Amino acid sequence: MCESNKRFFGYLFLASLFVLAAAALRAEEAGPWFLISETELRSIENYREQSEAEKRSWLLQARELKAQANSLLTASETLNSQLARAREANRKLEQSYNESEAEWLTRLSLKNGEIAGLKQALADQTLEAESHKGKAALRLVIIIALLTAIAAYIAFKILRFFRVIPL
Numbered sequence: 001m002c003e004s005n006k007r008f009f010g011y012l013f014l015a016s017l018f019v020l021a022a023a024a025l026r027a028e029e030a031g032p033w034f035l036i037s038e039t040e041l042r043s044i045e046n047y048r049e050q051s052e053a054e055k056r057s058w059l060l061q062a063r064e065l066k067a068q069a070n071s072l073l074t075a076s077e078t079l080n081s082q083l084a085r086a087r088e089a090n091r092k093l094e095q096s097y098n099e100s101e102a103e104w105l106t107r108l109s110l111k112n113g114e115i116a117g118l119k120q121a122l123a124d125q126t127l128e129a130e131s132h133k134g135k136a137a138l139r140l141v142i143i144i145a146l147l148t149a150i151a152a153y154i155a156f157k158i159l160r161f162f163r164v165i166p167l
Helices: 002-028 038-161
Strands: none
Touching: none
């Protein structure tokens, strides 16, 4: 069995050498040859130069667009920060306005309460004045009646004194 293995490995070694030699010979073979005329060669060179110029142009445009995009990004970030500050200022102003409006409404309601209190006091005083007017009118009538009675008594006494009225 050992002998058969040796032969097998020997044939395997020879087969691999043959494959390697064939591959080496094949690699050395020259590829197909093509003949190019001078005009075709110039047109190929012109095409290559135009392609490189176009490539440089595209790269320049790409750099310019990238720079423009970076400047726009910076401007956008600046505008976003300005917008955030403006929103914060607007929020603070709105809060301040709401607080001052609440304070104003509180003062207004206090003033309305004071006005209502003053109206009530005025109504009470008016009612009291009407009451006093009624009492004063009654007193005036009583005083006039007493004065009339006194004047009649005095007139009666005077007329009796001068004997205009018999006794």
